[in-house]
Amino acid sequence: MDYRNAFAISATGMNVEKMRLDTTAANLANVHSTRGADGKLYQPLSVKVVEAGASFATGFEQQVQGAGRLRGARVAAVEPTSVAPHKMYEPGNPDADEKGYVTLPGINQVTEMVNLSTALRAYEANVVAMNAAKSMALKALELGGGQ
Amino acid sequence: MSISTDSITVSMARLALDAASMRHQAIANNIANANTAGYAPVRVDFESQMDAVRAALQQGGTVTPSMLQGVAPVLRRDVPPAAAGQGAALDMEIASLAQNTVQYQALLKALSKHMSILSAAVAEGKR
Numbered sequence: 001m002d003y004r005n006a007f008a009i010s011a012t013g014m015n016v017e018k019m020r021l022d023t024t025a026a027n028l029a030n031v032h033s034t035r036g037a038d039g040k041l042y043q044p045l046s047v048k049v050v051e052a053g054a055s056f057a058t059g060f061e062q063q064v065q066g067a068g069r070l071r072g073a074r075v076a077a078v079e080p081t082s083v084a085p086h087k088m089y090e091p092g093n094p095d096a097d098e099k100g101y102v103t104l105p106g107i108n109q110v111t112e113m114v115n116l117s118t119a120l121r122a123y124e125a126n127v128v129a130m131n132a133a134k135s136m137a138l139k140a141l142e143l144g145g146g147q
Numbered sequence: 148m149s150i151s152t153d154s155i156t157v158s159m160a161r162l163a164l165d166a167a168s169m170r171h172q173a174i175a176n177n178i179a180n181a182n183t184a185g186y187a188p189v190r191v192d193f194e195s196q197m198d199a200v201r202a203a204l205q206q207g208g209t210v211t212p213s214m215l216q217g218v219a220p221v222l223r224r225d226v227p228p229a230a231a232g233q234g235a236a237l238d239m240e241i242a243s244l245a246q247n248t249v250q251y252q253a254l255l256k257a258l259s260k261h262m263s264i265l266s267a268a269v270a271e272g273k274r
Contacts, residue, residue: 126178
């Protein structure tokens with residue numbers, strides 16, 4: 001069994017959680033953006049995560065490795081969500097309409113904060129798994145050493 | 148997987164270490180997919196294949212290499228996906244991770260004790 005695969009799996013998990021964290025940060029940073037870079041209103045983003053590589057290999061790979069190979073998770077897409085924007089009365093704003101209302105992206109700060117903390121905890125769990133793999137591998141290296 | 152030249156202890160320890168290593172990867176995969184919608188957790192099936200060995204030991208018999216023929220850890224999917232709706236339960240996975248790590252280290256300890264017995268025999272009991 002290849003212990004390097006364990007590190008690779010945990011790394012994919014950390015990668016996914018970091019992407020979720022980045023997306024949440026981008027959403028929170030744009031809470032008060034009235035205009036995006038392309039002139040349109042900012043759309044809140046969400047990350048779509050899928051399991052990486054259908055792992056239950058058949059045939060040849062199964063014979064070579066004796067079992068399916070696990071590959072962790074991967075980010076399938078970062079998609080804009082279709083949350084309705086909301087309006088705020090702010091007549092002094094240059095982007096205000098004729099009635100004095102400004103259109104803001106429909107970002108729910110509570111949802112974003114919940115996403116933030118679940119991503120953080122999941123990231124930490126991946127780190128724990130990686131450290132466990134490390135201690136197992138190091139312990140195995142001691143085999144046959146001073147008894 | 149040549150079992151004939153190894154002692155039965157080493158063969159069993161090797162199989163169990165393989166199983167623990169594979170189980171670690173399964174748990175790591177479950178943790179990596181903690182936030183994947185519709186993910187079915189992966190499990191490792193090994194202990195249930197050792198029924199013949201366990202039965203022999205309980206009746207005071209010995210374990211023979213033929214009992215270990217065809218025994219190998221296998222990956223399995225939980226179907227249907229966890230009832231909670233999404234992914235695997237992070238806390239349960241961390242708990243089994245800790246247990247699996249301790250078991251792996253215990254197996255290594257057992258293997259290294261077995262080897263130290265062998266080396267005592269080789270040294271004719273001298274230190």
